[in-house]
Amino acid sequence: MRLLLIGFGTVGQGLAELLLEKEQILTDQYGLKVQVVGISDMLKGSIYNAGGINLQQALKLAKSGKKLSEMPDNFDGDAVSLITTADADMIVEATYTDIKTAEPATMHIRTALEKGMHVTTTNKGPIALFYHDLAKLAKEKGVQLLYEGTVMSGTPLLNLIRETLAGCTITEVKGILNGTTNYILSEMEQGLAYDDVLKKAQELGYAEAVPDADVLGWDALAKVTIIANTVFGEQCKPDDFPCKGITEISSEAIADAKSRGKRYKLIGKVWRDGNTVKGSVAPEEIDMSRPLAGVMGATNAVTITTDTLGDVTIVGPGAGRNETGYSALVDIIHVGGLR
């Protein structure tokens, strides 16, 4: 299995580390030899070597802030040109999410699929905006398009639904899809004000300097759209769903809810309503007796309502270097031969 890594930030580097760490397991347990033959990153440049590039060296350069193009395998071209030129079986698309245009990620994925390469992506843009087009193209070309890492990082929500809940009809998917806001709400329960907790979250690296994508619910909304597209088969875009963040929730409201046995959570959900599929992101008071209420801090959790099993809930990390890198790894294992 010859791989191209498109994007060599946190996720790409996390995956590269896992590939080195788990080389033996991949061979022994899955009969899988994975070789990274090329990397392209908008800031760090591109490298290519049909015989396999030196991942340790690439990681070392990236960590010390140097360009990959310092390596002997320097490739003179951007991601699209690398995908077009390279002799490879699969790409890992892990560039930065642009939820308005989904570019350049969608172009990378389309180029790879057109060429008959498998794709896994951790990028929410293409799956939220163009899933059906891309899935159709993958099917035509007889290759796989996987995207486990777009929701809950490596916690296997989407593979869980597709594989281990095969044959169930899913009527609702509902949960805590954003770790930053869950951390803020958890901390506010100690009586701290929103602004103070946000500042602390920013200091800890949980929230960005401009926290809008998290606190206004946009990140959760992208994930809701991905679930609607992939699990429910809808053709929808983020704008189709109402979205409200956590900025209007006071610590007093949180204390009041608690006194009534409830806890505020920012809930993203998608559900069947007769023949239509609806979705939303909004804060909700969750009863303390429900599994979602007990999920604190930066953890994510989703309850899947099914016809046959009732509710199944999965709880796990929603972000992180290793965790998101792993989502690409498990997709590679599935393409390469799980059994």
Next chain:
Amino acid sequence: MRLLLIGFGTVGQGLAELLLEKEQILTDQYGLKVQVVGISDMLKGSIYNAGGINLQQALKLAKSGKKLSEMPDNFDGDAVSLITTADADMIVEATYTDIKTAEPATMHIRTALEKGMHVTTTNKGPIALFYHDLAKLAKEKGVQLLYEGTVMSGTPLLNLIRETLAGCTITEVKGILNGTTNYILSEMEQGLAYDDVLKKAQELGYAEAVPDADVLGWDALAKVTIIANTVFGEQCKPDDFPCKGITEISSEAIADAKSRGKRYKLIGKVWRDGNTVKGSVAPEEIDMSRPLAGVMGATNAVTITTDTLGDVTIVGPGAGRNETGYSALVDIIHVGGLR
């Protein structure tokens, strides 16, 4: 896909109902035509028809307490003789668990594997006592041995670990594996005495007249052994692990734990300790902030600790007609062609 149902009690009937209900989905989504060609039940007799038996009629007879042998497809022989004779691709072993001998289930499974038939079982006995022998035989014969329903009924714990956590190293699996005891402990939190809650559980059908297998922890112990065998690759038997039930927990102890932010749960766990694998079943005080503490009533929940993702928790039903029937259905879909 031609099936034999071995055992036509709750689970076998639950599966038969699902096969009728989901016939269209199986064809449309998985290209799978499942035909039950034979059923054998120790009490209800055996039937066989190479062209497919009438499931509706079989269900109707079973529900009205009549024998299957009243059907025109009456087969004059027991389960082993049906498996030996029948032209089929897969058996569903869903007879009653005997955790001391694992018979006659193991004989059924062995006969089917020897003949080159795939097997799914919901029977804890064979997987707790003879997993490695049976898995070796399945491998030699090039067929699959699946067993999702032996732990947490259809909630996909074992498939989750094998498929969607592929490539992760599992260091601990820990959780609430028995719904009856979790229901009893949940109710005792309201201040009721153990004996009163047990009586209520028996009236509701959650606990059996002789409740030992549940309340003394033996059912959870069988599941712990299955996890040790299948997830951790150990060769072990239930007797290898310490086991303590819930009969010595008073409602006072429960109230005392609650006052300290803790909640009693009957916890089954398996974990790596250096180069060895350990297991146990015992009541534990779980901190209220942990996902397992929030799991109440007859629900099951397991936290899987991994090298790469940290903790992933799955919560879902641990028993039930449809739920356990579904575990066999999802295994059938996996054998028949998930993709």
